[in-house]
Amino acid sequence: MQNSLVSYYRVMAGAKSVFAQEFLDGGFIAANWNIDQDLTNDLTEDWRPFNHKFISVYLKALPEKSKVSAGLACGMLHTICKGIKQGDIVLTPRxxxxxxVGKVISDYYYVPSGELSHRRKVLWFEQTLPREMMSQALKNSSGSIGTVCNISKYADELKDLIAGKAPPELIHTDEAVEDPTVFALEKHLEDFLVANWSSTELGKRYDxxxxxxxxxxxQYQTDTGLIDILAISKDKQTLLVVELKRGRASDVVVxxxxxxxxxxKDELAEQGQQVKGVIIALEDDLKLRRALSVAQNIEFYRYQLSFKLVKGGV
Known part of the structure; x- marks a missing residue:
């Protein structure tokens, strides 16, 4: 059955693309995460029941792993086996x-074969997609850590690239944005913060x-949405939830x-760990300050963006 609204996913073929040729030759994508059983009767439409069932299975196989790692692994396994629909497009680094680049053409099936046991059939296209042709934003997303990530927000660019067209230039059409340079930088705020985490104030206390x-x-998945950044204190006693807002943040973010x-707190924290939150935005307002004054364990940080040119040879 074809999907009327096509989604796009980046799917890794093992560490350093070790299984890319097997994906191509066999006409499939696959994963495992040490869950060695047929999942056909366990693939609910909603990933939450799947995670609740298989997090314990994952941790039994890999007891040294954390609940955070278990939740991520099970969520990605559900995405590959069920979340990706027939007709969706997958990109796999070679x-x-x-x-x-290929189109998913089957539902889930199981092949007892270790790391490649949970599979979906893929009709691979003849052409490949050069990474150098991608916009920087798409490069960042398609190069993100994790076996699978949804890159559908770049659907228009991906359609053009797959069709052999050059990527569009950055076009700024929002009249409310006074400085297009700052607007462009803000679009990459999360990636920039993660890449430069160690040099920030938060990086002194958290990783x-x-x-x-x-x-x-x-972009850690939860049952109420995606956490922008999930960090842990250097003494492993505190989990930190970071929410980023471009521009001014309202009290709704609390x-x-x-x-x-x-x-x-309920699903990921180990015994003895506490949970704190940080909101990062360009500006706050009175409503947000009032809300935060009675919100426990949540702090607010402002970010500043700057752009300058330095003449060479000076």
Whole structure:
């Protein structure tokens, strides 16, 4: 059955694209995460029941892992097996600067084969997509850590690239934005913050959550939405939820971050860990300050953006 609204996903073929050729030759994408059983009867439309069932299975197989890692792994497995629909487009890095591109043409099926046991059939296109042709924003998203990520917000650009057209230039049409340079920088605020985390004030006390050296705390999925950044204190006693807002933040963000914090407390925090929150925005207002004055464990930070040219040789 075809999907009327096509979504786009980046799907890794193992570490350093080790299985890319097997994906291509076999006409499939696949994953495992140490869950070695047929999932056909467990793939609910909603990922939440799936996660509740299989997080314990994952942790039993890998007891050294955290609940954060388990939740991420199970969520990505559900996406590959169920979340991606027939007709959706997948991009898989080939390991040489090009992406394999194909259309998903089957529902989930199981092949007992270790790391490639949970599969979806893919009709791979003849052409590949050079990474150098992508916009910087798409490069950032398609290069993000994790086996699978949804890159559908770049659908228009991806359609053009797959059709062999050059990517569009940055076009700024929002009359409310006085400075197009700052507007462009703000679009990449999250990626910039993660990349420069260690040099920020928060980076002195917290690290973005990682698993085996890879960042997994960016755009972390919860049952109430995506956490922009999930971090952990250097003494491992505090989990930090970071919510980023371009421009001015309203008091609505307080309820939003509290929902995320509640999820982290109930589903991810280990025994003895506490949960805190940080809102980062260009500006706040009186309503937000009033709300934060009675909100426990939530802080507010302002960000500043600047852009300058330095003459060479000076």
């Amino acid at each position: 390991g040489d600067g090009h992406y394999l 973005v959550f990682t698993d085996e050296g890879e960042i997994v705390g960016q 309820g939003q971050i509290q929902r995320y914090m509640g999820y982290v």
